[in-house]
Amino acid sequence: xxxxxxxxxxxxxxxxxxxxxxxxxxxxxxxxxxxxxxxxxxxxxxxxxxxxxxxxxxxxxxxxxxxxxxxxxxxxxxxxxxxxxxxxxxxxxxxxxxxxxxxxxxxxxxxxxxxxxxxxxxxxxxxxxxxxxxxxxxxxxxxxxxxxxxxxxxxxxxxxxxxxxxxxxxxxxxxxxxxxxxxxxxxxxxxxxxxxxxxxxxxxxxxxxxxxxxxxxxxxxxxxxxxxxxxxxxxxxxxxxxxxxxxxxxxxxxxxxxxxxxxxxxxxxxxxxxxxxxxxxxxxxxxxxxxxxxxxxxxxxxxxxxxxxxxxxxxxxxxxxxxxxxxxxxxxxxxxxxxxxxxxxxxxxxxxxxxxxxxxxxxxxxxxxxxxxxxxxxxxxxxxxxxxxxxxxxxxxxxxxxxxxxxxxxxxxxxxxxxxxxxxxxxxxxxxxxxxxxxxxxxxxxxxxxxxxxxxxxxxxxxxxxxxxxxxxxxxxxxxxxxxxxxxxxxxxxxxxxx
Amino acid sequence: xxxxxxxxxxxxxxxxxxxxxxxxxxxxxxxxxxxxxxxxxxxxxxxxxxxxxxxxxxxxxxxxxxxxxxxxxxxxxxxxxxxxxxxxxxxxxxxxxxxxxxxxxxxxxxxxxxxxxxxxxxxxxxxxxxxxxxxxxxxxxxxxxxxxxxxxxxxxxxxxxxxxxxxxxxxxxxxxxxxxxxxxxxxxxxxxxxxxxxxxxxxxxxxxxxxxxxxxxxxxxxxxxxxxxxxxxxxxxxxxxxxxxxxxxxxxxxxxxxxxxxxxxxxxxxxxxxxxxxxxxxxxxxxxxxxxxxxxxxxx
Numbered sequence: 001x002x003x004x005x006x007x008x009x010x011x012x013x014x015x016x017x018x019x020x021x022x023x024x025x026x027x028x029x030x031x032x033x034x035x036x037x038x039x040x041x042x043x044x045x046x047x048x049x050x051x052x053x054x055x056x057x058x059x060x061x062x063x064x065x066x067x068x069x070x071x072x073x074x075x076x077x078x079x080x081x082x083x084x085x086x087x088x089x090x091x092x093x094x095x096x097x098x099x100x101x102x103x104x105x106x107x108x109x110x111x112x113x114x115x116x117x118x119x120x121x122x123x124x125x126x127x128x129x130x131x132x133x134x135x136x137x138x139x140x141x142x143x144x145x146x147x148x149x150x151x152x153x154x155x156x157x158x159x160x161x162x163x164x165x166x167x168x169x170x171x172x173x174x175x176x177x178x179x180x181x182x183x184x185x186x187x188x189x190x191x192x193x194x195x196x197x198x199x200x201x202x203x204x205x206x207x208x209x210x211x212x213x214x215x216x217x218x219x220x221x222x223x224x225x226x227x228x229x230x231x232x233x234x235x236x237x238x239x240x241x242x243x244x245x246x247x248x249x250x251x252x253x254x255x256x257x258x259x260x261x262x263x264x265x266x267x268x269x270x271x272x273x274x275x276x277x278x279x280x281x282x283x284x285x286x287x288x289x290x291x292x293x294x295x296x297x298x299x300x301x302x303x304x305x306x307x308x309x310x311x312x313x314x315x316x317x318x319x320x321x322x323x324x325x326x327x328x329x330x331x332x333x334x335x336x337x338x339x340x341x342x343x344x345x346x347x348x349x350x351x352x353x354x355x356x357x358x359x360x361x362x363x364x365x366x367x368x369x370x371x372x373x374x375x376x377x378x379x380x381x382x383x384x385x386x387x388x389x390x391x392x393x394x395x396x397x398x399x400x401x402x403x404x405x406x407x408x409x410x411x412x413x414x415x416x417x418x419x420x421x422x423x424x425x426x427x428x429x430x431x432x433x434x435x436x437x438x439x440x441x442x443x444x445x446x447x448x449x450x451x452x453x454x455x456x457x458x459x460x461x462x463x464x465x466x467x468x469x470x471x472x473x474x475x476x477x478x479x480x481x482x483x484x485x486x487x488x489x490x491x492x493x494x495x496x497x498x499x
Numbered sequence: 500x501x502x503x504x505x506x507x508x509x510x511x512x513x514x515x516x517x518x519x520x521x522x523x524x525x526x527x528x529x530x531x532x533x534x535x536x537x538x539x540x541x542x543x544x545x546x547x548x549x550x551x552x553x554x555x556x557x558x559x560x561x562x563x564x565x566x567x568x569x570x571x572x573x574x575x576x577x578x579x580x581x582x583x584x585x586x587x588x589x590x591x592x593x594x595x596x597x598x599x600x601x602x603x604x605x606x607x608x609x610x611x612x613x614x615x616x617x618x619x620x621x622x623x624x625x626x627x628x629x630x631x632x633x634x635x636x637x638x639x640x641x642x643x644x645x646x647x648x649x650x651x652x653x654x655x656x657x658x659x660x661x662x663x664x665x666x667x668x669x670x671x672x673x674x675x676x677x678x679x680x681x682x683x684x685x686x687x688x689x690x691x692x693x694x695x696x697x698x699x700x701x702x703x704x705x706x707x708x709x710x711x712x713x714x715x716x717x718x719x720x721x722x723x724x725x726x727x728x729x730x731x732x733x734x735x736x737x738x739x740x741x742x743x744x745x746x747x748x749x750x751x752x753x754x755x756x757x758x759x760x761x762x763x764x765x766x767x768x769x770x771x772x773x774x775x776x777x778x779x780x781x782x783x784x785x786x787x788x789x790x791x792x793x794x795x796x797x798x799x
Contacts, residue, residue: 068686083681085674096674097685099667106667147685 004053006039013039015210016052021155021203026177026187028197028218031207032230032285032453037190040207041157044188045077046070076153078144080160086133090126091115094146118149123179137262138169145176156180157188162196163287164262174200192230192285194223194492208232227488231455249273250447251297251416256305258296266292267303268471274416274447279438281462281479282451285491289471290451291332294420297449298322298329310415323352326415330405330422332451334398338405341394345386346375348393349408382407383433399430406437416447423457435461455487469493504640506757511641511649513760514753515714516541516724518652519707520731521738521749522659523700528740529663530696531676535591536576537704537728539598544569544708546602549719550609553618562624562709569705570698572598577697581690603721617718624648624714648710655703660742662699672696704728726778733781737788748784755780
């Protein structure tokens with residue numbers, strides 16, 4: 001791939017990237033979330049068209065307009081979300097769309113035999129007759145790989161293949177990948193787990209913020225070097241004087257464990273406190289339990305252990321109770337969790353108090369007059385650039401949409417603020433506004449927990465930073481002294497490296 | 500004994516349109532586009548069977564017309580729900596209302612009659628006597644001597660089952676219905692599969708209508724389907740969209756329909772009461788299924 005660029009509204013996802021892979025190797029594509037790895041591979045697989053750049057296969061220029069073109073050229077991709085039909089059997093899924101025929105019927109015998117042949121050759125054992133929904137995730141992944149091999153793919157792109165696997169399944173996958181390579185296949189391995197890169201990859205290409213940082217031979221490199229390439233160099237940290245946090249713990253998590261959507265534990269025995277007037281940052285590579293942590297705190301996910309907010313145990317309390325007792329939440333996804341995009345700005349501003357006086361009369365009728373007044377007030381106070389309180393939330397820019405959430409959450413005098421990726425996708429001005437508001441909360445003695453993938457943001461805002469890795473807290477550092485490199489190592493799970 | 504054979508024979512007779520309509524709805528449910536227009540399609544089939552049959556003086560051509568006309572109606576439904584992404588329920592109801600109104604209107608315009616059109620000149624579809632089975636005492640009286648579409652309806656169950664579970668097209672239908680994106684990435688022409696499933700169902704719905712119009716009788720009356728399409732739909736839910744179980748559901752509802760017809764004769768019970776029976780059974784069974792699925796914690 002040469003000189004590939006791809007723009008999305010407001011971001012350059014890929015900026016003139018050169019990327020090449022040798023036949024018969026496992027090539028890692030590494031980078032933080034949003035670094036542009038998936039975009040680059042989606043271009044190669046024909047899911048996106050590049051704005052600039054060319055793709056060459058075996059020296060010949062290739063036109064890849066859609067996945068069918070890619071498949072014809074021997075390129076296959078296993079997506080993070082498996083593309084399997086749950087009630088069809090393993091065998092039916094593998095041959096789907098390319099069934100062997102005997103007159104007008106599906107030739108089940110030929111189907112079976114060719115799958116057995118493939119699975120023997122590559123050591124990918126599957127029970128052919130079970131429906132997909134009854135087989136474990138690791139086997140589903142094998143089915144995806146078999147699907148590609150059945151279609152004669154030579155170059156396999158695996159998008160974070162280990163994210164959903166247990167450690168044993170990961171070992172199994174690695175054996176398969178090594179076998180595939182010895183059979184002459186080529187593998188591109190998208191990941192942000194450096195240990196895996198060191199274990200099985202031959203080469204590694206690092207992307208950051210849509211740019212190519214470099215390609216290294218894994219044998220000549222180290223995970224420290226890769227970590228540094230991933231997270232980048234230091235930025236100047238603000239030397240702003242802050243008043244010290246109080247010692248009064250407002251939000252306490254005691255031995256919290258919770259299962260993720262796949263049923264595996266995504267959070268394992270997490271304990272920490274956030275004091276009034278303190279900002280605690282949560283760092284970590286995405287997918288290490290951050291989403292689950294936010295959901296547990298919001299009351300959206302069941303958990304084991306105890307969470308107390310201002311000395312009240314939240315275990316059996318409703319989400320409304322949490323809200324009324326001073327928990328404010330800036331959720332991960334602005335569009336699906338933070339806002340009703342089809343609703344008005346005023347409706348979005350009032351959702352956590354519409355039922356209270358003075359917005360609702362005793363009779364249960366909403367007072368639109370009061371609601372509109374309230375909305376106008378917040379629009380001015382938080383500088384929301386919208387066409388009045390009646391504007392539809394979905395028409396606002398990302399920054400202004402986020403301001404609606406900030407206005408709603410911060411105007412209700414919170415005791416604790418949970419901010420998940422509060423500036424994701426925002427431009428610099430909006431980011432500064434959000435940072436300013438969060439620090440203002442700190443000054444108001446609110447206990448702030450901020451979860452972010454942006455290390456600079458964490459360092460700028462936090463007093464302490466905790467690092468999540470595979471659902472555990474693997475380190476706590478002082479935000480005033482920590483370096484990117486230290487955080488990067490902790491995020492990669494290399495706890496020994498930091499004393 | 501005679502009462503029993505009568506009821507069982509009646510069951511198979513009244514199940515015929517249910518089975519055909521049931522398989523039509525089943526195919527639509529398999530591609531996840533539940534064909535709510537089924538009543539309208541059946542009416543279209545019934546109407547065209549009588550009208551074309553009488554006009555050409557040939558009941559077989561009437562049968563052919565019922566399939567073609569119902570498929571034409573299906574094409575409208577398919578266009579709306581597949582290409583124009585209309586809401587299934589709205590499109591289905593619209594088509595049902597359209598069919599009801601249009602056909603009533605055509606009755607007035609073409610035949611100057613309201614409600615019922617009964618050409619005296621048209622023969623019913625022939626009854627079929629099955630050679631050997633006919634001679635066996637009980638079995639002969641139950642299984643032999645039905646109209647041709649009754650046997651076709653049993654074949655339609657076998658056809659649907661083979662199609663779905665033995666052919667690539669059927670596998671693609673199931674894949675498209677359950678996980679459209681996965682089917683698409685596997686290179687399946689999703690749109691074509693959806694159209695095919697709906698159109699095959701349309702032909703069956705037409706036959707279901709034809710059975711009502713030229714199988715049992717030789718007349719068309721407004722609303723002669725009388726909710727049978729919806730009963731077929733209930734059977735599909737009863738059978739979790741599997742051909743065998745769905746057919747069983749159709750037969751079960753057919754049995755109660757035949758029973759209520761029997762109960763109306765010489766029992767002195769007001770006819771409205773037994774007439775409610777099949778529908779009560781539908782409500783009862785669906786409730787039971789819902790409760791059971793809820794207990795098992797699974798959907799559909």
